Amino acid sequence: MGRTLTYPKRSSNTVNRYKHRATYDLRAIHSIINSSQVLHVSFSPGPSDPFPTILPMIGQVGSFDYPSSGIDEPLECYLHGYVSSRIMNLARNSEGEGLPICVAASKIDGLVLSLTPNSHSYNYRSAVLHGYANLVTNEEEKLWAMKLITNSVLEDRWDHSRVPPDKAEMSSTTILKVTVVDGSGKIRDGSSSDEAKDKNNDAVTGSVWTGVVPVWETFGEPVPSPENIVAEVPEYISTFVAHKNSENRAVAENAITVQLPPEEQH
Amino acid sequence: MGRTLTYPKRSSNTVNRYKHRATYDLRAIHSIINSSQVLHVSFSPGPSDPFPTILPMIGQVGSFDYPSSGIDEPLECYLHGYVSSRIMNLARNSEGEGLPICVAASKIDGLVLSLTPNSHSYNYRSAVLHGYANLVTNEEEKLWAMKLITNSVLEDRWDHSRVPPDKAEMSSTTILKVTVVDGSGKIRDGSSSDEAKDKNNDAVTGSVWTGVVPVWETFGEPVPSPENIVAEVPEYISTFVAHKNSENRAVAENAITVQLPPEEQH
Numbered sequence: 170m171g172r173t174l175t176y177p178k179r180s181s182n183t184v185n186r187y188k189h190r191a192t193y194d195l196r197a198i199h200s201i202i203n204s205s206q207v208l209h210v211s212f213s214p215g216p217s218d219p220f221p222t223i224l225p226m227i228g229q230v231g232s233f234d235y236p237s238s239g240i241d242e243p244l245e246c247y248l249h250g251y252v253s254s255r256i257m258n259l260a261r262n263s264e265g266e267g268l269p270i271c272v273a274a275s276k277i278d279g280l281v282l283s284l285t286p287n288s289h290s291y292n293y294r295s296a297v298l299h300g301y302a303n304l305v306t307n308e309e310e311k312l313w314a315m316k317l318i319t320n321s322v323l324e325d326r327w328d329h330s331r332v333p334p335d336k337a338e339m340s341s342t343t344i345l346k347v348t349v350v351d352g353s354g355k356i357r358d359g360s361s362s363d364e365a366k367d368k369n370n371d372a373v374t375g376s377v378w379t380g381v382v383p384v385w386e387t388f389g390e391p392v393p394s395p396e397n398i399v400a401e402v403p404e405y406i407s408t409f410v411a412h413k414n415s416e417n418r419a420v421a422e423n424a425i426t427v428q429l430p431p432e433e434q435h
Numbered sequence: 436m437g438r439t440l441t442y443p444k445r446s447s448n449t450v451n452r453y454k455h456r457a458t459y460d461l462r463a464i465h466s467i468i469n470s471s472q473v474l475h476v477s478f479s480p481g482p483s484d485p486f487p488t489i490l491p492m493i494g495q496v497g498s499f500d501y502p503s504s505g506i507d508e509p510l511e512c513y514l515h516g517y518v519s520s521r522i523m524n525l526a527r528n529s530e531g532e533g534l535p536i537c538v539a540a541s542k543i544d545g546l547v548l549s550l551t552p553n554s555h556s557y558n559y560r561s562a563v564l565h566g567y568a569n570l571v572t573n574e575e576e577k578l579w580a581m582k583l584i585t586n587s588v589l590e591d592r593w594d595h596s597r598v599p600p601d602k603a604e605m606s607s608t609t610i611l612k613v614t615v616v617d618g619s620g621k622i623r624d625g626s627s628s629d630e631a632k633d634k635n636n637d638a639v640t641g642s643v644w645t646g647v648v649p650v651w652e653t654f655g656e657p658v659p660s661p662e663n664i665v666a667e668v669p670e671y672i673s674t675f676v677a678h679k680n681s682e683n684r685a686v687a688e689n690a691i692t693v694q695l696p697p698e699e700q701h
Contacts, residue, residue, distance in 0.1 A: 206543045206557070206650070207541050207559070209475040209477075209489055211488070211489050211537065212487060213487055220535045220537055220565040220566075220616070221477040221478060221487040221535070221536070221537050222448075222477070222537050222563065222565065223475055223477050223489070223538075223539035223563055225541040225559070269485040269486045270486070270487070271477065271486055271487050272489075273489035275473050275475065275491040277473055280589055280654075282589065282596075282672075283596075284596060285596055285597045285600065286581060286582075286585040286593060286598060286600060287600055287607070287608060289585060289588060289592070289596075291493075291588075293473070293491070295491045297488065299486040300486075316552075319552040322546055322555060322557075323546055323548065326548065326555070329643065329644075330549075330550060330551055330552055330555075330643050331636070331639045332552060334551065338553040341553070342553060350486070360661060367597055368662065377596050377597060378595075378657075378659070378665040378669050378672065379662065379663045379665075380657055380658050380659040380660045380663050381658050381660070382654050382655065382676060383655035383656075384472070384652055384653070384654055384655070385652070385653055386650055386651070386652060387650070387651055387652070387653040387684075388546075388649070389649035389650070389651070389684065389687060391644075391646055391647070392626070392688075393644070393646040394627045394645040394646045394647070395626060396627075396629070396634065396645065397646050398640055398641060399641070399642070399643065402644060406548075406648070418653075418655065422655065422658075
């Protein structure tokens with residue numbers, strides 16, 4: 170129990186809309202990042218281009234220096250990419266603290282269907298981190314991050330594949346380490362909610378179905394490649410699939426029955 | 436089949452890695468955007484903040500001026516948000532062509548498990564648009580976009596809820612219209628693939644299972660709100676759920692059996 174670590178509120182990460190849904194709690198924010206299959210990473214390509222851009226990347230938060238750190242403690246964000254990609258070149262050539270980037274993760278847990286379109290919403294969990302990205306140059310840290318990220322795709326996959334990576338593989342892969350400056354999260358759960366003007370209108374309540382359609386990510390039956398010669402799907406894979414399916418479903422279904430605070434609107 | 440419209444290649448949207456997976460085709464890019472429940476939208480908060488930021492938003496591409504436009508024709512991107520949110524204030528106060536933003540959508544279709552961590556991948560579809568965002572001020576266009584976006588969450592929901600929005604609802608909602616400057620997409624499908632050095636290593640192929648675990652979004656049984664008094668889940672909802680579940684599953688499973696071109700690596 171004890172202390173709860175939170176990210177500092179700066180103008181760039183302070184949530185203004187539906188403040189009661191906002192969180193600056195490290196555990197909540199880091200958990201959303203680490204349970205996301207894909208992260209959206211934004212950066213500015215440079216002064217000649219007015220548009221920020223977004224790359225989908227795979228990544229995880231963790232601590233190489235303090236590997237026993239909990240998910241609720243200060244962590245760095247590690248992102249996996251190809252050596253010559255634009256974001257890696259920008260980070261390689263960045264001056265000062267590193268390349269300023271934003272890392273975002275969002276998961277939809279349900280369609281929230283209210284009486285009016287305006288009160289419609291999603292049950293969701295979203296998180297954003299801002300920080301400075303630099304290339305990992307320490308080979309031991311790079312290997313550690315590659316294992317962390319591979320195992321985030323499928324638990325224990327690293328040790329069940331051909332490792333360690335050889336020299337060519339190590340040099341074609343780049344890991345970005347993001348020193349996090351701030352972060353924020355937003356979580357919406359519960360059922361639908363509506364305003365009195367509609368709740369007291371019998372013609373409306375009598376004709377519009379309200380509630381939530383839960384949504385979750387399902388993993389299907391593993392399909393062997395044409396070249397696979399291992400007879401059975403290994404247990405660590407089938408266990409992962411079964412575990413994730415029941416966990417994901419439970420998260421989406423449980424989100425609906427959460428008790429909303431009285432100030433909750435939609 | 437006639438012409439295929441493509442976005443121009445500029446440095447900001449040109450895909451350098453795995454070029455054979457890149458697409459500039461309007462149909463492919465627009466389809467990925469419109470089938471995504473959530474879009475990640477990036478913008479720069481201003482000169483005093485070094486970090487770009489990302490907001491999860493709901494949106495769709497479409498054409499108000501030419502409503503019969505096909506998905507493969509030039510379209511605008513409409514994003515839904517709250518009137519006083521930061522992105523809306525920035526767009527409201529932007530000068531010149533509008534607020535430069537990036538809109539991204541990514542969907543994971545499968546975990547691609549190869550012999551080595553380096554050859555691991557996802558089957559996925561991702562798309563990015565760059566463009567200038569401005570607030571929609573034409574009330575008719577705004578209402579059209581609100582309907583388009585609501586129906587993207589659940590087909591036909593608009594006409595099955597209390598519409599039209601009243602004056603307060605219209606003024607609390609803001610719609611951003613993005614004039615698209617360029618776009619790109621990336622699609623990875625097929626099974627796992629590996630390099631000869633591992634494929635020819637019997638110890639490796641004999642011990643590492645390779646293939647794809649398909650992944651898709653599942654919609655569960657609709658859960659009525661405590662206040663709902665409509666006895667049955669309406670057919671347009673149950674049909675939507677059943678249709679989406681079989682469609683999403685088919686997309687993920689069919690992606691695996693696509694024939695990869697010979698130059699395909701991992």
